[in-house]
Amino acid sequence: MLTGRQLLILQVIIDDFIQTAQPVGSRVISKKEDISFSPATIRNVMADLEDMGYLEKTHSSSGRVPSEKGYRFYVDNLLSPQIAPDDINVIKHVIQDGIFEFEQIVQKSAEVLSDITNYTSIILGPEVFETKLKQLQIVTLTPQTAVCILITNTGHVEHRAFSIPTEMSSSELEKMVNILNDRLQGVPILRLPEKLNTEVLSLMRMYVNDFEKSFDYLKAAFFNEHPVKLYFGGKTNMLMQPEFKDIDKVRSFYTMMEREEEIADMLKATTDGIKVTIGHENKVDAIKDCSLITATYHLGEEQMGTIALLGPTRMEYKKVITLLNALSNEMTEALYMWYKNND
Amino acid sequence: MLTGRQLLILQVIIDDFIQTAQPVGSRVISKKEDISFSPATIRNVMADLEDMGYLEKTHSSSGRVPSEKGYRFYVDNLLSPQIAPDDINVIKHVIQDGIFEFEQIVQKSAEVLSDITNYTSIILGPEVFETKLKQLQIVTLTPQTAVCILITNTGHVEHRAFSIPTEMSSSELEKMVNILNDRLQGVPILRLPEKLNTEVLSLMRMYVNDFEKSFDYLKAAFFNEHPVKLYFGGKTNMLMQPEFKDIDKVRSFYTMMEREEEIADMLKATTDGIKVTIGHENKVDAIKDCSLITATYHLGEEQMGTIALLGPTRMEYKKVITLLNALSNEMTEALYMWYKNND
DNA sequence: GTTAGCACTCTCGTTTAACGAGTGCTAATT
DNA sequence: AATTAGCACTCGTTAAACGAGAGTGCTAAC
Numbered sequence: 211m212l213t214g215r216q217l218l219i220l221q222v223i224i225d226d227f228i229q230t231a232q233p234v235g236s237r238v239i240s241k242k243e244d245i246s247f248s249p250a251t252i253r254n255v256m257a258d259l260e261d262m263g264y265l266e267k268t269h270s271s272s273g274r275v276p277s278e279k280g281y282r283f284y285v286d287n288l289l290s291p292q293i294a295p296d297d298i299n300v301i302k303h304v305i306q307d308g309i310f311e312f313e314q315i316v317q318k319s320a321e322v323l324s325d326i327t328n329y330t331s332i333i334l335g336p337e338v339f340e341t342k343l344k345q346l347q348i349v350t351l352t353p354q355t356a357v358c359i360l361i362t363n364t365g366h367v368e369h370r371a372f373s374i375p376t377e378m379s380s381s382e383l384e385k386m387v388n389i390l391n392d393r394l395q396g397v398p399i400l401r402l403p404e405k406l407n408t409e410v411l412s413l414m415r416m417y418v419n420d421f422e423k424s425f426d427y428l429k430a431a432f433f434n435e436h437p438v439k440l441y442f443g444g445k446t447n448m449l450m451q452p453e454f455k456d457i458d459k460v461r462s463f464y465t466m467m468e469r470e471e472e473i474a475d476m477l478k479a480t481t482d483g484i485k486v487t488i489g490h491e492n493k494v495d496a497i498k499d500c501s502l503i504t505a506t507y508h509l510g511e512e513q514m515g516t517i518a519l520l521g522p523t524r525m526e527y528k529k530v531i532t533l534l535n536a537l538s539n540e541m542t543e544a545l546y547m548w549y550k551n552n553d
Numbered sequence: 554m555l556t557g558r559q560l561l562i563l564q565v566i567i568d569d570f571i572q573t574a575q576p577v578g579s580r581v582i583s584k585k586e587d588i589s590f591s592p593a594t595i596r597n598v599m600a601d602l603e604d605m606g607y608l609e610k611t612h613s614s615s616g617r618v619p620s621e622k623g624y625r626f627y628v629d630n631l632l633s634p635q636i637a638p639d640d641i642n643v644i645k646h647v648i649q650d651g652i653f654e655f656e657q658i659v660q661k662s663a664e665v666l667s668d669i670t671n672y673t674s675i676i677l678g679p680e681v682f683e684t685k686l687k688q689l690q691i692v693t694l695t696p697q698t699a700v701c702i703l704i705t706n707t708g709h710v711e712h713r714a715f716s717i718p719t720e721m722s723s724s725e726l727e728k729m730v731n732i733l734n735d736r737l738q739g740v741p742i743l744r745l746p747e748k749l750n751t752e753v754l755s756l757m758r759m760y761v762n763d764f765e766k767s768f769d770y771l772k773a774a775f776f777n778e779h780p781v782k783l784y785f786g787g788k789t790n791m792l793m794q795p796e797f798k799d800i801d802k803v804r805s806f807y808t809m810m811e812r813e814e815e816i817a818d819m820l821k822a823t824t825d826g827i828k829v830t831i832g833h834e835n836k837v838d839a840i841k842d843c844s845l846i847t848a849t850y851h852l853g854e855e856q857m858g859t860i861a862l863l864g865p866t867r868m869e870y871k872k873v874i875t876l877l878n879a880l881s882n883e884m885t886e887a888l889y890m891w892y893k894n895n896d
Numbered sequence: 897g898t899t900a901g902c903a904c905t906c907t908c909g910t911t912t913a914a915c916g917a918g919t920g921c922t923a924a925t926t
Numbered sequence: 927a928a929t930t931a932g933c934a935c936t937c938g939t940t941a942a943a944c945g946a947g948a949g950t951g952c953t954a955a956c
Binding site: 248249250251254268269270271272 | 897
């Protein structure tokens with residue numbers, strides 16, 4: 211257990227380091243407003259904190275730097291949740307300002323988030339799977355090719371072109387679309403393949419001649435790959451951080467940022483609420499000296515997606531957590547508004 | 554005018570430097586297979602080439618490095634166009650391998666191009682304006698909101714959600730869509746706004762009650778912003794180039810890469826055929842030590858888009874030019890196939 | 897318990913020296 | 927007359943040496 215003085219000094223050190231990125235020495239601390247001890251006293255305290263593992267030295271006679279354990283303690287115990295500042299109004303404004311598509315909201319949110327914080331933001335888009343099919347349309351481009359369009363109740367549109375088997379007439383095609391719409395409207399996207407195989411398959415076999423080949427095309431076109439959508443903001447912000455001054459780190463960081471599946475998996479694994487993952491707590495090597503802060507957004511009880519901020523371990527945790535909290539709420543609300551309208 | 558020997562040595566120097574990224578000295582050259590002069594002779598020639606501005610020294614007693622003028626001469630006169638290697642088969646394969654959407658072809662091309670070359674590729678998507686409207690659909694999500702979907706003859710799909718004026722009934726909406734489709738099918742996207750204002754406006758006023766407000770919505774939804782699409786490949790490849798070892802260059806480079814309009818303008822300005830822009834020939838500051846190689850792809854006589862490769866001035870011009878040539882042809886052909894089918 | 901004082905440690909920037917790669921010039925060679 | 931060998935010279939790179947500065951840990955005094 212830490213004494214009050216230890217807590218105070220730990221907090222001051224971390225706050226200072228977060229701002230300056232420089233090891234902080236006893237002299238600097240003694241000059242702070244709310245500190246009334248001499249440098250020597252502070253040195254003693256710092257030595258204790260180091261023994262306990264909350265602080266580190268970069269070399270034997272340098273100032274102290276927070277260890278990961280220190281950061282962990284800091285976010286767990288030393289963060290007085292503060293009422294968020296103007297930034298939250300900015301967020302509100304962006305989210306509600308005459309945007310009609312959820313995708314746009316998400317993209318804008320990612321941008322705003324990175325602009326405000328100067329870190330890199332990643333948002334895991336709302337799971338398409340959870341949304342329901344509103345309508346399915348096939349538009350023929352030529353006798354051989356057509357584009358299939360799938361509209362969800364959220365206003366999301368997916369499309370894929372495919373080629374029509376030569377044996378199939380256009381009336382046949384139309385019949386097929388009708389059956390599909392009749393049977394599949396309102397079905398969650400996630401269930402589509404299953405539903406397609408059970409109910410619809412037999413029906414089609416009955417009414418549509420030679421449907422099988424085009425059916426395959428359709429299935430291949432839509433259900434093979436359903437990549438989760440990631441929205442990024444401020445990808446270059448990391449370059450501005452002093453901890454990324456050497457090129458090798460930059461390389462490995464950006465190489466990682468291109469492995470979207472990996473990132474998506476990481477974000478999917480997040481549980482409810484705000485979660486802070488510091489340094490080596492991260493499983494991914496390339497961000498072992500970064501912190502990842504995630505929050506989720508919801509529809510009702512159900513978790514729909516994840517918002518994340520990625521920065522150096524020396525992050526402005528207080529600001530960022532408040533902000534993420536706010537954004538999470540705003541997005542949840544925006545999502546709710548959507549679904550209220552679009553059942 | 555350069556003598557044969559000067560030509561030979563200039564070529565060898567540039568070739569070597571392109572490979573090693575190190576200033577090349579007289580000794581190294583004398584060791585090359587097709588060189589039969591002593592280092593001293595070569596030094597004399599190099600001094601001449603330097604006087605003429607084709608070579609530079611990084612400092613007074615270093616080996617020589619090609620100047621921009623040197624590179625310019627190299628690409629203009631020293632590049633024996635060579636038959637392309639296996640890479641071209643890779644390209645062919647990627648482009649023709651069961652892809653049905655032109656966008657996909659473009660995206661894949663960008664990726665392949667950067668993978669093969671280890672540079673950054675940028676492709677300016679086919680101008681949406683040139684394509685024609687195939688069909689227009691409006692799907693209502695709720696009584697208040699709908700999503701408008703626009704399908705072009707190329708299989709390209711655009712969509713935008715908008716809100717329905719409360720006064721408008723669904724039958725009214727349907728009537729509107731019918732009129733729009735009736736009048737606008739086959740019209741080039743570029744002409745839509747104009748056509749909308751002339752022919753369709755009066756017609757709508759006649760048949761649809763209270764159409765004006767939703768008309769505004771529609772127009773706003775579709776025709777405000779029509780950003781040109783850029784496709785990137787290998788954005789991180791630049792980090793691997795030794796000339797990008799200092800972080801400031803990296804910063805300014807990636808900051809530039811985010812200004813998509815600027816890049817688009819740059820690529821739009823390209824004329825027909827392959828064009829090489831070396832170093833300071835580039836207007837954009839952040840790539841004053843890069844070379845940009847562009848090629849165009851076509852539909853019939855008409856230029857549709859631009860393929861570009863961005864790398865350090867020390868680029869493998871020969872390989873890259875051959876490759877870009879091939880890709881340009883492949884894309885033109887693919888585009889032609891598209892349009893042949895999708896008039 | 898706190899603090900002043902001091903010796904000690906380590907980094908950082910500067911200086912110095914040695915080394916090596918490469919040049920330019922001159923004189924000898926072909 | 928062209929080519930080349932030889933040599934002095936230049937400059938970047940690396941390593942070692944050094945002083946200054948920041949900060950610590952410890953001891954002794956308050």
